[in-house]
Amino acid sequence: MYPKQNLTVNGQTKEIEADPEMPLLWALRDILDIKGPKFGCGIAACGACTVMIDGEAVRSCVQPVGDVTGAITTIEGISQGDELHAVQQAWVKHSVPQCGYCQSGQIMAAVALLEEIPDPTDEDISDAMTNLCRCGTYPKIRAAIKDAAQALGA
Structure with a gap:
């Protein structure tokens, strides 16, 4: 026991x-x-x-x-009621997922990054986003994070 x-x-x-x-x-x-x-x-x-x-x-x-x-x-x-979190909305807008397997982890890492650094630089994103994506959607992930930062008021 x-x-x-x-x-x-x-x-x-x-x-x-x-x-x-x-x-x-x-x-x-x-x-x-x-x-x-x-x-x-x-x-x-x-x-x-x-x-x-x-x-x-x-x-x-x-x-x-x-x-x-x-x-x-x-x-x-991470969602507020029925509304997706800004990061999730940006993921959809930028068509980030392909196979989708890594996406929940990617999104959680991005949310944590934006809570710590509301307006991250490319270097901040590279340092924080160490999750692997077998489909190679890294440029879309970066664009979605920047979009989410703007939506959150950065």
């Missing part, structure tokens, strides 16, 4: 019972049935599993759930 732990996910407190060493990704996907974060590599290299903890982009595939104390936000939690 594992210890019970409360997680704040997308503004709601959830109680889970899990091995404290279990990666947060699996707690989200397998215990809480939150499917936005994806498994890609399991070594924090690709970013498909990116979520935010207290506003910081975190690779959930290597984050032990027992070490999580802050508020977790997944792609399911």
